[in-house]
Amino acid sequence: MKFIHLADAxxxxxxxxxxxxxxxxxxxxxQAANRSFAKIVQCALEEQVDLVLLAGxxxxxxxxxxxxxxxxxxxxxRLTDAEVQVVMVFGNHDHMSPNDxxxxxxxxxxxxxxxxxxxxxxxxxxxxxxxxVTGFSYLQNHIQTDLASQMPAKNGTEFAFxxxxxxxxxxxxxxxxxxxxxxxxxxxxxYDYFALGxxxxxxxxxxxxxxxxPGNIQGRHSNELGDKGCYLGTVDETSHEVNLxxxxxxxxxxxxxxxxxxxxxxxxxxxxxxxxxxxxxxxxKTYICLRLVNAQFLSDKEVEMxxxxxxxxxxxxxxxxxxxxxxxxxxxxxxxxxxEQDRPAFVKAEQELLxxxxxxxxxxxxxxxSAVLAExxxxxxxxxxxxxxxxxxLQRYLRGLxxxxxxx
Numbered sequence: 001m002k003f004i005h006l007a008d009a010x011x012x013x014x015x016x017x018x019x020x021x022x023x024x025x026x027x028x029x030x031q032a033a034n035r036s037f038a039k040i041v042q043c044a045l046e047e048q049v050d051l052v053l054l055a056g057x058x059x060x061x062x063x064x065x066x067x068x069x070x071x072x073x074x075x076x077x078r079l080t081d082a083e084v085q086v087v088m089v090f091g092n093h094d095h096m097s098p099n100d101x102x103x104x105x106x107x108x109x110x111x112x113x114x115x116x117x118x119x120x121x122x123x124x125x126x127x128x129x130x131x132x133v134t135g136f137s138y139l140q141n142h143i144q145t146d147l148a149s150q151m152p153a154k155n156g157t158e159f160a161f162x163x164x165x166x167x168x169x170x171x172x173x174x175x176x177x178x179x180x181x182x183x184x185x186x187x188x189x190x191y192d193y194f195a196l197g198x199x200x201x202x203x204x205x206x207x208x209x210x211x212x213x214p215g216n217i218q219g220r221h222s223n224e225l226g227d228k229g230c231y232l233g234t235v236d237e238t239s240h241e242v243n244l245x246x247x248x249x250x251x252x253x254x255x256x257x258x259x260x261x262x263x264x265x266x267x268x269x270x271x272x273x274x275x276x277x278x279x280x281x282x283x284x285k286t287y288i289c290l291r292l293v294n295a296q297f298l299s300d301k302e303v304e305m306x307x308x309x310x311x312x313x314x315x316x317x318x319x320x321x322x323x324x325x326x327x328x329x330x331x332x333x334x335x336x337x338x339x340e341q342d343r344p345a346f347v348k349a350e351q352e353l354l355x356x357x358x359x360x361x362x363x364x365x366x367x368x369x370s371a372v373l374a375e376x377x378x379x380x381x382x383x384x385x386x387x388x389x390x391x392x393x394l395q396r397y398l399r400g401l402x403x404x405x406x407x408x
Contacts, residue, residue: 002233013033060093217250222256222327261295267301
């Protein structure tokens, strides 16, 4: 038996924060999730799989555009026309009513647990290999109940799939709102394969029983780095052992590339240095998140240049593989250039001011005006970027003071 497991397609994703891209590239990235999904369907057909598992958040919202609905329906029809079984659940983003899903009825398509209750379907391959799929869908964007604990344990000899969109319980009430489950739940159920969705980072949560997050199918921002796609599974019908193969379908890929400065450079020298360093690391079309280390060697004008999206575009035109610079993080050495007797005061100030709580408090008024900004202020990566930029600015300021002192 063969199956494909995918999750978090997020069709209709707006790809926020990329408005500076050239218009043609902006249109290109808006279609990236569709292209990846179509590649997965093509892979399913070429591999002649028996089953495709869709583990939630296929759409980016519970009101997908007519174009995305039509695209999804057409892709599913390619599978069902080929007599491939498709089993789907809704996630926290696409918590839709089944009546709003524009999919043609078919004996080969199954939507599980649309009333937010556990549901099970029993199927078999054309060769007669019996298997079941058990799962549940979202009715709203949060589920605080551990629905995995309500799933029936494996019974009999048929191969058992678990299919749901959920996060592992963290023991923190405000975080455990995505059908929180425990590893004990999965081990008690003893299914052969848990096809999970929700976590965008590809990972194997458990080996026994096998519990897998395939990640999302297309990177959408700098927190979704690396290769994206789906898993192709091959089941040994005698032993029930599963062999997994990752299939890469997402493009462009988002990568964090690091470049280190070792001394002061002019603006022209800096540009050429960055081009040389980045082109050495590129092997395919890439959206580059640049980490520029030792930013204390930058002048204020160079920092301003590196934060200008027009400069990013100019630099991107000279990169190979039609790649784009989409983010720049400036990282300075943490050891500030200050007198030893002043260091305790700096350390104390850093401990008090460079914290998530302090940043949230400073941005409180702005957060009231923008829900997006309020959410960003809580993001750990965004907080770290602010702290890194603060260090960089301090280093340049203190370097200037040191230069003046030496000149005297």
